[in-house]
Amino acid sequence: MVERGSRRKGARKSGSRRKRRAEPKQQSAFARWTRRVLFTGIFAALMGALFLGLAVLFAARSLPGYYELKAQQTGQTIIVRARDGTQIVELGPSYGQWMDAREIPDVMKQAMISVEDRRYYSHYGVDPIGLARAVYTALAGDGRVSATSTITQQLARNVFLNSNRTLDRKMREAVLAMALEYKFSKEQILELYLNKVYFGGGAYGIDSASRKFFSHPATQLSTAEAAIIAGLVKAPSRYSPTADVDAAVGRAQVVLRLMREQGRISASEANVDPSTVRLKDDSAGQNSVRYFTDWALPQLDILLPETFEPIEVWTTLDVGMQRAATASIKANTPSGAQGALMALDRDGAIRALVGGTDYVETNFNRATKALRQPGSSWKLFVYLAALEAGYKPEDSVVDTPVEIDGWRPRNSGGGNSGVMTLRSAFAYSKNTVAAQLGNEVGFGTVASMARRFGITSEISTYPSMVLGSSEVRLIDMTRAFAAVGAGGNSVEPYGIVKVTTGDGETIYTHEKKRSTRLVPDYVVAGITDLLQAAVATGTGKAAQIGRPVAGKTGTTSSNKDGYFVGFSSGITTGVWMGRDDNKRVSGLQGGRAPAQAFAAFMRYAVKDRPIEKFDTDLDLPEWQLEPDDEVMFGDPSDYYYIDEQGNLVEPGGNARPGRDERFPVEGEGAIPSTRRDTGEDGAPQAADDDFLDRATGGATGGGTQPPSAAMQGAPQRPSPRPVPPPAPDASTPQQ
Secondary structure, eight states: OOHHHHHHHHHHHHHHHHHHHHHHHHHHHHHHHHHHHHHHHHHHHHHHHHHHHHHHHHHHHHSOHHHHHHHHHHOOOOOEEOTTSSSEESSBBOOOOOOOOSSOOOOHHHHHHHHHHTGGGGSSSSSSHHHHHHHHHHHHHHOOOOOOOOHHHHHHHHHHOOOOOOOHHHHHHHHHHHHHHHSOHHHHHHHHHHOBOSSTTTTBSSHHHHHHSSSSSSGGGOOHHHHHHHSSSSOOHHHHHTTHHHHHHHHHHHHHEEEEHSSSSOOHHTOOOOGOOOOOOOOOGGGHHHHHHHHHHHHHHHHHHHSSOOOOEEEOOOHHHHHHHHHHHHHHOOOTEEEEEEEETTBEEEEEEOOSTTTTTTOOOTTTTTOOOOOGGGHHHHHHHHHHHHTTTTOOEEEEEBBBBTBOOOTTTTTEEEEEEEEHHHHOOOOOOOOOOHHHOHHHHHHHHHHTOOOSSOOSSSGGGGGGOOOOOOHHHHHHHHHHTSSSSSOOOBBBBEETTSSOOEEEOOOOOOBBSSOHHHHHHHHHHHHHHHEEEEETEEESSSSSOOEEEEEEEOOOOEEEEEEEEEEEEEEEOOOOOOOOOOOOOTTTTHHHHHHHHHHHHHSOOOOOOOOOOOOOOOHHHSSOHHHHHHHHOOOOOOTTTTTTTTTTTOOOOOTTTSSOOOOOOOOOOOOOOOOOOBBBBBBHHEEEEEEHHHHGGTOOSOTSSSOOTTOOOOOOOOOOOOOOTTTOOOO
16 A cells, blocks of 8 residues: 555656646747747848838839939920910919929928928838827727828829829839939939929929919018918818918918927917918909810810820910900899800801809809700791791781690780781791791701701700790800801801910811701891891890891790890800709890890900891792792693782682781781682682692681691782792691
């Protein structure tokens, strides 16, 4: 028993010794793993450092030289010139004069370093202390890492990279920044940065910013001005003094405080008041000319091959006309409303374009983009279709209540004038007559005519379309009227004449597009007659300017839109007024404010042009003058005629009694008669019913056909010659 116990004790002692021997072995394994991790980390760090060093060295060797970087531009500069070659606006980057390091005011350097990179002179492109502080702040705060880019990193990004916030881009930015520090001195890097950093408004570099905001070169920058410029880098659009003076001043105060805290300026120097800085008035660069450039310059993407070199764009814009157009819109547009004006020369060149009353307030271009109802100015297409179908300005029509498929158009004021000429109906903008004409020639025909003359927006073919219910763009309506002024030939608006490089090499020249004949001469003469009457005696009297003017007013329901479009001496001008929210404008009518704005502008636009009289002589085609009677109708003795008093003359010379059209009676309708399938002697009638409808305007219908179906009091040809056959487009009216 004693031996057994002794063995157990001995066994326990030997087991304890084995455990004590195993513990050092376990500790040595932990140490070995620790050493492995440590050595692996050191090796990885060394390899990373080696890789980083090689990357930096390779990047440094690949970087352009100092003078190459000076010559590089960040973007394309576009100088826009007017018709006479004067510069009207400069877009894109502007670099001012390059400033050497010794020319840059020290206060400008200190302001930029204070706000953007306080340890600029102590790091090697990347600021590890700033990065660590940003990470700590993010962990202790909202988890977002604030901007930590040094001046060198910003230079690398501005010159070589984009602004994407990706890890890959940040790593390349860091490598390039260290490469820049390796290759260039601190003064060279700061010089490149201050001459290339973007300050907003197209200004790159401190000299361009100084000239843009303060109207003097950067060599004359004061402490307060330097603080304003330095504060722009963080957010050029937000802190721009031309956009928000208070934001710019507040940001400048932050810059001055940082400069004082870092000991870069004294307390007295930091007490300057940025709000007293005199800023440049930049309103001239943001006036209505920008409506034109906003429309014209995007076309360069189509007109030019891809190029990044500075270019000069020579345009059709007339500076004097643009100024007059802007003044006329501002002076005549009703309070709370907007106005737009478009002026075209006879070849389609845009001489003036105003898209609103104030570009700074709103840059939406109402002349080229807004879709609004043109009102009665749309009747241009209704009457063009009617004239092409055989009507003449002196033909008689009847202003009488009418219903078409349940639609009952009413005239302004609600009354009706009875029998009148086509000329008077157009001049006084009679809605009921336009409705009857549209119904007779066909609403689809009117829509096709509008398409033919350049209307690009959607066109309705409901009966109300004849009164301008389809929304259109002002540029399209002006183009349509310009085609009439051009003798019925198509007109294509354009604004760019040529484009040249900075060296004067022409890389684009406008080529006049081949015009298309839209309507015959007699139609042009007829519609010009009507348009001239509308201004001389009708609703467009306010558009008179002391020389021949042809035009048409337009007013929509509830006075939401006012239109006037017209031409004189080769200039066609369209004016629209209304509210952007499409609410009613008290007293707005096309014959008032829009016509007055038209006249105010046109007096200037045509003052140096010769007075041109309109050609309104109708040179009618043969089918309206001398139809091939015997071939088409047989024996002339069987014809029906219209005598000089407008009465129907039957075969054999029996005239039906009726009124003398020279003395119209208020509210009088068509000539009463009774339609028969056979003559009184039982013989068949010499012409069918459709022919007689066209010849007498439905007078043979016995009064049973309502005005909605056929034009009452249709044109009565005064000369005792056979009634002509219908025009090709004037078949039976669409139902």
